[in-house]
Amino acid sequence: MQTPENPYLVLVLLMAAAVGFALTPLAAAWAWAHFFSPQKPGNDKNDTYECGLASKGDAWIHFRSEYYLYGIIFLVFDVETIFLLPFAVSFTGLTVGAFVAMIIFLVLLVEGLVWAWRKGFLSWT
């Protein structure tokens, strides 16, 4: 078999064929829609939402920001759990410095909880 002058020429040809195979139907569909089908836009059709209900109101509304406190208190327990598990696993091999650092970290987190508790954020009534 005769080797082509540039061995990558076949790849380039195949690539062009593949791209053409993908683009030709798209171009044909576009041409058909562009030249034969009249466009029929409208208020409903150009609407953003598709649930059937007419959209009303403004998207730029205020949300109540009290929820962030619950988010932060949740974070206290969340972060504590993440760090307590490896802390407990390697507890016997820890140095005194690491132990003290961990206790300080825990106290910092618990302090936030105590603060929220004393401010009354944990009572729902």
Added chain:
Amino acid sequence: MIEEGLKNELQKQGVYVTSLQELYNWGRANSVWPLTFGLACCAIEMMAASMSRFDLARFGAEVFRPSPRQADLMIVAGTVTKKMAPLVVRLYNQMPEPKYVIAMGACAISGGPFKQGYNVLKGIDRYLPVDVAIPGCPPRPEALIHAIMTLQEKIRNQKLTGPDRPRHLNAEIEGEYPVPAYGKHDLEPPKNPDVWQPPTMTRT
């Protein structure tokens, strides 16, 4: 234009001849995508029709689209309440051309067993142009398949030119129908006179 007899003769010899119109309609008819849209118990039959036992996929209509932007066919499956009617019309308006409507079951056709209800729309054809109506309460999945085949027959026979060409090729046909509003006692307007002209009965 090739004659039907010559076409059959050629087909026996393994030569298939077609026209652009037939090819275009063949493609359209076999890829009707319905809108995922059920209103009442008829929707259960619609789901059954799309599942393996009845297998709507054999007719190219299994791709239920959850967005009206990608759907060609609205199957009004169930009771249309007056509260739901504006939403149905708005969804129809949001569908791209060409679009078709199947009124499935007695409720979608006329209100069915709930016709006397003050809150029930007496047929979706008061607001939308219905192409195929399926009687039954609810119709069996075979009936829905038959309706889809009837719709395919209709699509295949549409001429691409001329006065009765499909609506997406006719610029004069409006793309949107007026959405009714909630009135004090009824929908306003209670019907769309452009699509609903009931025969008037003259008593002698």
